[in-house]
Amino acid sequence: MKSGHDAVRQLQYLPAVGAAYGVEALSFAALRAMDADGRRTRPQRPDFHVFALVASGGGAHEADFQDYRLEAGSAVWIRPGMVHRWSDVDACDGPMILFQPGFAPAEAAAPVCWRLEGQQLSLALLAAEHLGREHEAAVRAPRLASPPLLAHLLAALILRALPDRRALAGGSGGPGGLRGPGEPGRRDDRRLEVFRAYQAAVEEHFTGRHHVADYARRLGYDARTLTRATRAATGTGAKTFLDQRILLEAKRLLAHTGLPVGACARRLGFRDAGNFTTFFRRQTGVPPATWRAAYGATRVAVRD
The missing domain is CATH 2.60.120.280 (Regulatory protein AraC)
Known part of the structure; x- marks a missing residue:
């Protein structure tokens, strides 16, 4: 992206x-x-x-x-x-x-x-x-x-x-697959493989696909399989992982560009600024414009 x-x-x-x-x-x-x-x-x-x-x-x-x-x-x-x-x-x-x-x-x-x-x-x-x-x-x-x-x-x-x-453990290619005694077996390797596929798909498509079911269909897994694999790898479910990735990019856009909130929403695949604001407020507790203003004020205070 x-x-x-x-x-x-x-x-x-x-x-x-x-x-x-x-x-x-x-x-x-x-x-x-x-x-x-x-x-x-x-x-x-x-x-x-x-x-x-x-x-x-x-x-x-x-x-x-x-x-x-x-x-x-x-x-x-x-x-x-x-x-x-x-x-x-x-x-x-x-x-x-x-x-x-x-x-x-x-x-x-x-x-x-x-x-x-x-x-x-x-x-x-x-x-x-x-x-x-x-x-x-x-x-x-x-x-x-x-x-x-x-x-x-x-x-x-x-x-x-x-x-x-x-x-x-279980890395692929080059030096991948390095494993010692007591490290994960085949079941854990399989979950890690599933998570990596999900992680790569999220990174490529998070601006246009906001539902775990979309990734499950694309990857050929059940949504529950993605959730179990993601939780094993990161401690959070597949939906939370996806939402956090979208939120991170939203914060990057708000903090490091002068794009209006509506333009940020479009870049991230939301239908309109209202849907984006609802998502952002649910994740952070404040609307995008308020978060942007607070972040800017914090940076100025740090520089001063």
């Missing part, structure tokens, strides 16, 4: 010369060096993944209307399409990995930001360092380059860093 968000910088995956392997190893220091004018502090929407670990220092990050404090041990995973900004990472140090969709195993519902401690942090930083060294070697000596190896090292890093390692 094209967002058309006027105030959000759209970022495309453009690796450095010689680094076109679907993944690129950077760091917070490299980000600051490449961004001397501080564009990182303004809203941006990448079409790629960003996975970062804070080895030392601290700062702040904002992703889709949630503020996160960063400290030593913080892990951040920005997915394609998220509107985010590095509010304050001038004092952060640690690895930052950029990678294209499909390069790493799919995940069900990993958080945006969480904290690693002790040995888990040490091992995650070690995994990131290994990936960084292999990436550097691939850039300096292309004959040594191995995208499958880089993909496996990235998968190992994510598996090591995730708060719940089961979230990546």
Whole structure:
């Protein structure tokens, strides 16, 4: 889906010369060096993944209307399409990995930001360092380059860093299917597969299809099957998952564009502004115009 968000910088995956392997190893220091004018502090929407670990220092990050404090041990995973900004990472140090969709195993519902401690942090930083060294070697000596190896090292890093390692069980393609003793069996794998199909369909069609039954027919599943699979993966039902995705895009449009409420409604597939307002009020407790005004006032207060 094209967002058309006027105030959000759209970022495309453009690796450095010689680094076109679907993944690129950077760091917070490299980000600051490449961004001397501080564009990182303004809203941006990448079409790629960003996975970062804070080895030392601290700062702040904002992703889709949630503020996160960063400290030593913080892990951040920005997915394609998220509107985010590095509010304050001038004092952060640690690895930052950029990678294209499909390069790493799919995940069900990993958080945006969480904290690693002790040995888990040490091992995650070690995994990131290994990936960084292999990436550097691939850039300096292309004959040594191995995208499958880089993909496996990235998968190992994510598996090591995730708060719940089961979230990546059963991933398809490349390094997918990594599983250890005690991780989900066939029944859980099947539910995860169903959820991923539903998740992908929602992402593609949520602006035009607002009913779970539509997705069930398209995917060939019973609506109850989608609900069970979604609840197992995310803790919420299929309808709630769909509504939350529509609501998130509504907030993005209201916060980051000057579109009238009626135009936002049309972009999101509502028949008219009244239906959109009813939906938005049911989800948030306030009408769209009120939420937009409050969000704008909050941003001004933060800047002041």
